[in-house]
Amino acid sequence: MSFGTAVSTCLKKYGTFNGRAKRSEFWFFYLFTVLVSGIPAGIGAGLVASGGSGGTSSVGAVIYGIAIVISLAFVIPTLAVGCRRLHDRGQSGWWQLLLLVP
Template structure:
């Protein structure tokens, strides 16, 4: 899945979809998108000092809250874990490290309790 496909999928097709599975590329490209846009907004805010840009950054963060949680839950589902594992990230340092390891792990092969594997879907780059 490419950068544009990942962002488009998360923001348009699966905005608040907490069921199913998400590939690593979908999760990490969406995460990269949110980091890049936040970085650009922070630089603009620092350079211009415009209060409107800070409001825009807050709105952007709020707009991405639900899809970020949804794609994180779907990514954990892809590794065979419950979405509740996202809460381990609230534990300082150790929780964040464990969560990154879970999110960066390979997909669970074959169907699991959360659905069929997304890597084996006909027409996906994995089977093409």
């Protein structure tokens, strides 16, 4: 499965927790979410931390806020593809709840 196919499949199955997901589908979508939300978050945090003049810290805060909104939008499809991947391995999707344990 190619990168684009994996991303489009996961977005089409936004809230589908039934079924199975191939390994490539899971990892390509995970890479996509890291690139789409992680890179802007890092740039925004870097601009805020630099605290430079000229409003770069406020621009950084806006970029960081947008990255957080994007990350929140990907929570459900990430959990769904994770659940489908666990089903493919013959395990229950409920194992993802262990991620919530500190």
